[in-house]
Amino acid sequence: xxSFKKLQCAAGxxxxxxxxxxxxxxxxxENILRVGxxxxxxxxxxxxxxxxxxxxxxxxxxxxxxxxxxxxxxxxTMPFDALIPALFTNTIDVALSAMTxxxxxxxxxxxxEPYYESGLTILIREEDKDNIKSVDDLKNQxxxxxxxxxxxxxxxxxxxxxxxxFNSAPESYLELKNGGCVAAINDKPVNDYYLATTQSSGIMSxxxxxxxxxxxxxxxxxxxxxxxxxxxxxxxxxxDGTYDALYQKWFGAKK
Numbered sequence: 020x021x022s023f024k025k026l027q028c029a030a031g032x033x034x035x036x037x038x039x040x041x042x043x044x045x046x047x048x049e050n051i052l053r054v055g056x057x058x059x060x061x062x063x064x065x066x067x068x069x070x071x072x073x074x075x076x077x078x079x080x081x082x083x084x085x086x087x088x089x090x091x092x093x094x095x096t097m098p099f100d101a102l103i104p105a106l107f108t109n110t111i112d113v114a115l116s117a118m119t120x121x122x123x124x125x126x127x128x129x130x131x132e133p134y135y136e137s138g139l140t141i142l143i144r145e146e147d148k149d150n151i152k153s154v155d156d157l158k159n160q161x162x163x164x165x166x167x168x169x170x171x172x173x174x175x176x177x178x179x180x181x182x183x184x185f186n187s188a189p190e191s192y193l194e195l196k197n198g199g200c201v202a203a204i205n206d207k208p209v210n211d212y213y214l215a216t217t218q219s220s221g222i223m224s225x226x227x228x229x230x231x232x233x234x235x236x237x238x239x240x241x242x243x244x245x246x247x248x249x250x251x252x253x254x255x256x257x258x259d260g261t262y263d264a265l266y267q268k269w270f271g272a273k274k
Contacts, residue, residue, distance in 0.1 A: 027193035029220070035062060035175065041124050045052035045102075046235070047132070049091065050088075050089055050091065051090065051091050051092070051093050052085045052091070052092045052093070052112045052245070052248070053082070053092075053093050053095065053109070053110070053112045053113075054081050054092050054093065054095070054111060054112070054113055054114075054115070055094075055096075055097055055101075055105050055106070055111035055113070055114040055115075055116075056077060056078065056094055056095075056096055056097075056102075056114070056115060056116050057096065057097065057098060057099040057102065057138055057187070057219040058073055058096040059187035059189050059202070060075075060077075060099075060187075060188055060209055061186060061209065061212045061213070062075055062076055062209075062212045062270075063075045063076050063115075063116065063208070063209070064076075064077045064078050064116055064117075064207065065103050065118040065270075073094055075269070076135075076265060076269040076270070077115045077116065077117065077265075077267075078094065079265050079269075080115070080134060080209060080256075080262070080265055081113065081201070081236065082131070083252075083256045083261050083262070083265065084249060084252035084255075084256060085252065087251075087261075088248050088251060088255075088257040090248070098167075098176040098180040098186050099165065099167045099168065099186075100203075102116060102237065103115060103124070103127060103128055103237065104113035106128055106237060106239045109239070112239075112242065112245045113236050113237065113238050113249060114128075114246060115234075115235075115236045116238065117135070117169075117206055117208070117209065117234050118234060118235060118237055119137070119169045119206075119232045119233065119234060119235075120232075120233050120235040121169065127240075128237045128238060128239060128240060129238045129239070129240045129242075130235035130236065130237055131235050131236035131238070131249050131250060131253055132169040132250065132253060133234060133235050134234055134235065134236070134253070134262075135233070136231065136232070136234075137206045137207075137231075137232045137233070137234060138207050138228030138231050138232055139170050139173055139204055139205065139206060139207065139230050140204075140206075140207045140210050140211075140224050140227075140228055140229065140230065140261065141157070141202050141203070141204055141211075141224065141225040142192070142202065142203045142204075142205075142210050142214075142222055142223070142225075143195075143201060143202050143203075143222070143223060143224075144195065144196070144198070144201070144221055144222060144223075144226055145221050145222065146151050148222070151201055151202060151225070152225070153225065154177065154225075154229060157174075157177050157180055157201070157202055158179050158180065159178070159179035159180065160177075160179075160180055160181070160200075160201045160221040161180070161181045161182075161183065161200040161201055162174045162181070162183070162200055162201070162202050162203070162204060163183050163185065163186055163195050163199065163200040163202070163203040163204075164182060164183070164185070164191055164203065164204055164205065165184070165187060165188045165190075165205060166184035166186060167186065168205065168206070169206075169232060170205045170206065171184060171204075173204055173229060173256070176244040177191055183199070188191065188205055188209055188213070189213075191205070191233065191261060192213055192217075192222070196219075196221065196223065199260065204229070206232070208230055210223070210224055214228055214260050234251055234265075236253075
């Protein structure tokens, strides 16, 4: 299906450039699209407990895009805030981990056509539901977020809030459950998946979304070949129904 590596590199051009050498040599042997993903962002990408393989909507999406163009994918996992630096140093060809298309990110990288519409939601402990009813009640409170996400950026602008960043969404949820913060802010599908599939007793979501967001596949602006490969492949799987089938499989509804 596709090969999988855990990239043992920290963010930073000097460190990543050393890792890029082995990937470039391997990719030259056959048509391989090198994919970077943060592996703890269900249902978009996560490790299947039974197969111990990386799976999720994003992984199956990029695999389908690559296949439509005659490519295989090689997935490397890394922290979310390391994905864009990895594009800059040519360690990976594309990055997708439910990455929101923002104006600031568009100054740094190119994005595919949006493939998912999302928004931010707030999780709280059920015991706090009488005190925390909206984002206005998070002023001067402790908030848990995943580093580098739009949820983190949003939380930083809440008046007087103390924001604690974690490397993964599950870590922020655990801190919330343990009482280390009064709320966790993240993307709606990720929060909803946590509530539906894990030991989330005592945690609830506040109604409504804080913002409208679109996810895109990030690509180095200077890599015209990969930009063309991804956009053409995405158009193909939308036209032949593959995209709709994947969307229905992971989210239970048609796009």
